[in-house]
Amino acid sequence: xxxxxxxxxxxxxxxxxxxxxxxxxxxxxxxxxxxxxxxxxxxxxxxxxxxxxxxxxxxxxxxxxxxxxxxxxxxxxxxxxxxxxxxxxxxxxxxxxxxxxxxxxxxxxxxxxxxxxxxxxxxxxxxxxxxxxxxxxxxxxxxxxxxxxxxxxxxxxxxxxxxxxxxxxxxxxxxxxxxxxxxxxxxxxxxxxxxxxxxxxxxxxxxxxxxxxxxxxxxxxxxxxxxxxxxxxxxxxxxx
Amino acid sequence: xxxxxxxxxxxxxxxxxxxxxxxxxxxxxxxxxxxxxxxxxxxxxxxxxxxxxxxxxxxxxxxxxxxxxxxxxxxxxxxxxxxxxxxxxxxxxxxxxxxxxxxxxxxxxxxxxxxxxxxxxxxxxxxxxxxxxxxxxxxxxxxxxxxxxxxxxxxxxxxxxxxxxxxxxxxxxxxxxxxxxxxxxxxxxxxxxxxxxxxxxxxxxxxxxxxxxxxxxxxxxxxxxxxxxxxxxxxxxxxx
DNA sequence: CGAAGACGGTAACGAAGTTCTCGCCCTCGG
DNA sequence: CCGAGGGCGAGAACTTCGTTACCGTCTTCG
Numbered sequence: 432x433x434x435x436x437x438x439x440x441x442x443x444x445x446x447x448x449x450x451x452x453x454x455x456x457x458x459x460x461x462x463x464x465x466x467x468x469x470x471x472x473x474x475x476x477x478x479x480x481x482x483x484x485x486x487x488x489x490x491x492x493x494x495x496x497x498x499x500x501x502x503x504x505x506x507x508x509x510x511x512x513x514x515x516x517x518x519x520x521x522x523x524x525x526x527x528x529x530x531x532x533x534x535x536x537x538x539x540x541x542x543x544x545x546x547x548x549x550x551x552x553x554x555x556x557x558x559x560x561x562x563x564x565x566x567x568x569x570x571x572x573x574x575x576x577x578x579x580x581x582x583x584x585x586x587x588x589x590x591x592x593x594x595x596x597x598x599x600x601x602x603x604x605x606x607x608x609x610x611x612x613x614x615x616x617x618x619x620x621x622x623x624x625x626x627x628x629x630x631x632x633x634x635x636x637x638x639x640x641x642x643x644x645x646x647x648x649x650x651x652x653x654x655x656x657x658x659x660x661x662x663x664x665x666x667x668x669x670x671x
Numbered sequence: 672x673x674x675x676x677x678x679x680x681x682x683x684x685x686x687x688x689x690x691x692x693x694x695x696x697x698x699x700x701x702x703x704x705x706x707x708x709x710x711x712x713x714x715x716x717x718x719x720x721x722x723x724x725x726x727x728x729x730x731x732x733x734x735x736x737x738x739x740x741x742x743x744x745x746x747x748x749x750x751x752x753x754x755x756x757x758x759x760x761x762x763x764x765x766x767x768x769x770x771x772x773x774x775x776x777x778x779x780x781x782x783x784x785x786x787x788x789x790x791x792x793x794x795x796x797x798x799x800x801x802x803x804x805x806x807x808x809x810x811x812x813x814x815x816x817x818x819x820x821x822x823x824x825x826x827x828x829x830x831x832x833x834x835x836x837x838x839x840x841x842x843x844x845x846x847x848x849x850x851x852x853x854x855x856x857x858x859x860x861x862x863x864x865x866x867x868x869x870x871x872x873x874x875x876x877x878x879x880x881x882x883x884x885x886x887x888x889x890x891x892x893x894x895x896x897x898x899x900x901x902x903x904x905x906x907x908x909x910x911x
Numbered sequence: 912c913g914a915a916g917a918c919g920g921t922a923a924c925g926a927a928g929t930t931c932t933c934g935c936c937c938t939c940g941g
Numbered sequence: 942c943c944g945a946g947g948g949c950g951a952g953a954a955c956t957t958c959g960t961t962a963c964c965g966t967c968t969t970c971g
Contacts, residue, residue: 470948495927506950507929517928550908577828584824587881588817595886602885609908618908623899627908629885630878630900637877638870641827645842645869646835659863663870667907668790668849668858735958746919747960757959 475513475523477503482524486576493578496520521582526597528579532560533600535573540608546615550608551661554635558657561639580640595629602628618665631664715753715763717743722764726816733818736760761822766837768819772800773840775813780848786855790848791901794875798897801879820880835869842868858905871904 481503485494496517500507514520539556540549556572563577586594595602606628613620638660639653721743725734736757740747754760779796780789796812803817826834835842846868853860878900879893 496929497927506952508931508949508951511929512948581828584877584881587884588821591882592886595884598884599886606885612908616910619906619910622903622908625885626883626887626899627903629883629887630903631908633878633881633884634874638873641824641873642831643866643869644827644835644838644873645846645865646832646839647866647869659866660870663862663867663904663907665907665909666859667903667905667909668852668862668867668871669905669907670856670859736960737958746921748918748920751960752917 471513474505474509477505478510478513478520479523479527482520486578492576521579522586522593522597525579525582525586528575529597529601531573532557532575533604536560537604545617546608546612547617550612550617551665553605553608554631554661554664555654555657557632558635558639558660559653561636562653562657563640577640580636584637598629598632602632605632634664635660711753714745714749717745718750718753718760719763719767722760726818732816761819762826762833762837765819765822765826768815769837769841771813772797772815773844776800777844785857786848786852787857790852790857791905793845793848794871794901794904795894795897797872798875798879798900799893801876802893802897803880817880820876824877838869838872842872845872874904875900 478499481499482494485498485502486492496507496510499520500510510520514523536553536556540552543549543552559572560574561580562574563580564574583594583598586597602625606624609618609624609628612618613622613624639657642656718739721739722734725738725742726732736747736750739760740750750760754763776793776796780792783789783792799812800814801820802814803820804814823834823838826837842865846864849858849864849868852858853862853864879897882896
């Protein structure tokens with residue numbers, strides 16, 4: 432019962448030769464890129480990967496610290512050596528999720544022709560990203576895990592400082608898009624873009640997360656809902 | 672250790688003669704209006720009151736079932752006889768909170784001169800109501816307790832059906848206001864008011880609850896934030 | 912009067928996060 | 942080469958909280 436674990440190297444699901452002869456290879460790799468910093472990073476990454484797998488696999492999309500520990504083939508001891516608690520693990524996952532989201536959305540909007548289209552694209556794409564996938568994952572679009580968004584809500588109310596720090600990259604990008612749109616005359620120019628960016632993102636994120644309060648029967652396709660929200664955000668309630 | 676509890680009758684913090692001579696009076700009252708239905712209602716109400724007190728008193732604004740039981744001077748046994756679990760207690764508090772909110776907002780908007788003013792009044796008032804009071808309660812406006820709103824979020828994602836049922840009175844009222852405004856030409860007439868009502872209320876509620884994502888320094892007064900959001904909702908982002 | 916049900920008091924259970932103890936092994940400095 | 946210390950695995954233990962179970966009492970109703 433000493434060395435049954437297979438390292439499952441960081442980024443992708445690496446599948447190495449089955450069980451028996453792993454130790455030497457692993458050891459070698461470890462020794463080569465181990466300046467004790469990278470080793471730590473490797474361990475941290477294994478916890479993160481395990482958590483991600485648990486969120487994607489299980490029907491529950493929720494996980495306990497124990498499960499993460501088992502799945503990662505490490506120990507509770509180590510977990511609390513690298514993370515201050517479950518809270519920090521969630522925070523790390525959240526930040527990573529934001530980073531990935533920013534990257535993906537940035538690519539998407541880059542393909543749009545003008546400022547208005549980019550703005551619209553941002554809102555709709557991010558809406559879809561925050562929408563919990565009811566069945567098998569929507570193809571073509573990565574989505575935030577529900578657990579992550581739930582955590583975001585909690586973080587926002589309990590540790591606003593940490594929260595806005597984690598959200599910063601996303602808000603930065605959106606603020607930029609807003610500024611461009613304002614300069615191009617696509618949206619009005621009076622508004623405080625930073626503040627509006629935060630507000631709009633919150634609206635998109637949480638409205639996508641928990642479908643609206645009014646008891647919609649089965650509600651239309653997510654895309655329609657996204658369009659509806661976009662229309663409301665762009666044009667407001669007022670009569671033209 | 673048999674009869675130290677003082678009943679603390681339902682509505683207000685009733686302070687009766689200290690400890691010794693309570694039983695008889697209490698008994699009398701109980702016997703008088705006890706058809707076993709009212710007695711149950713009385714007990715339920717005592718739990719609800721206890722929970723409300725705990726939310727308003729403590730610095731935590733959070734409570735455990737134990738605390739509610741102790742505070743209400745009843746027993747765990749009874750608690751689980753009347754409530755299926757903490758969940759149901761929260762739900763009851765939530766529904767009551769919504770009811771009270773609807774009542775209060777209805778009064779407020781009735782005083783406004785025209786449809787647009789009523790709409791605006793609704794949004795701003797409800798925003799303030801959902802804004803957690805950072806220090807001593809804001810005078811003049813009752814507010815939803817943070818715990819309640821947090822529960823609302825959770826309910827919305829875990830039991831959408833129950834959630835929209837609980838929210839219904841509020842959505843009904845707002846939908847009505849929206850319809851009136853649309854009829855009067857104050858807002859555009861094309862939109863699905865039920866759906867929009869839900870969306871807007873969600874926006875107002877959750878944006879007020881957890882101040883915006885963008886790392887606002889100390890942020891202005893709640894009223895200013897409410898105005899900002901109202902402006903965004905009414906006019907949208909678009910240039911006129 | 913006697914049985915049934917409501918109720919209080921308290922212990923106990925189970926899940927989950929967190930901490931602690933023990934012991935192994937590897938590494939590093941003398 | 943050897944001894945100390947730190948990283949680490951394996952659990953046990955502790956804590957909080959919701960929930961359930963058990964026991965004894967009191968009221969009530971047939």
